Amino acid sequence: VINIKHKRSGGIVMNVEEAMKRRRSVRKYTHEQITDTEINKLMHAAMSGPSACNAQPWDFYCVRDKAKIEELQKTTRATDFYSPLIIVVCGDMKRSLDGNIRDFWIQDCSASVENILIEAVELGLGTCWCGLKPKKDCMDRVRAALSLDDSIEPLGLIHVGHPAEEPPARDQYTESFVHII
């Protein structure tokens, strides 16, 4: 059992199972900034995830610049809420696998997103994962906002900030989705 200290719950020690239940999409943040140390911890978590053949075909754009954040917020349409940090998770096709296993990059990057979300729980930060791929227009607008070349595929963006709302922890277990053979 890994003990995780949780600032929001006043320093109560919890384990990974509890962290997974506590991870909820937060859509309201304070204006408190995210520090370099916090970004560094989120990035370590991101790159601790598994990747097919350990290709690690990911890039993480950590955007704190206010003007850029406003530009990025407009790219997802569904999300017009403020956050002091947006992490854009991308696949770099120059580092992806070849041929019919190329698209494994999507699973690699998705695993890194979940790791970021769980690390954020440990840091007492809120997050919201917003999908970009497969919405081509959204991906293109993110590419333009960050001046990314065509070999970089934006998968999704993660809002990160100090939460100004706290959706309750929950367990969504549904027995009928489980097939034990």
Ligand SMILES: Cc1cc2nc3c(=O)[nH]c(=O)nc-3n(C[C@H](O)[C@H](O)[C@H](O)COP(=O)(O)O)c2cc1C
């Ligand atoms: C691939 C993906 C795309 C998502 N896109 C958005 C989005 O555009 N806007 C948003 O507010 N939430 C988005 N979400 C968050 C989901 O709405 C959220 O995870 C879901 O409602 C379950 O709630 P929870 O995260 O609090 O458990 C996305 C989640 C995933 C995994």
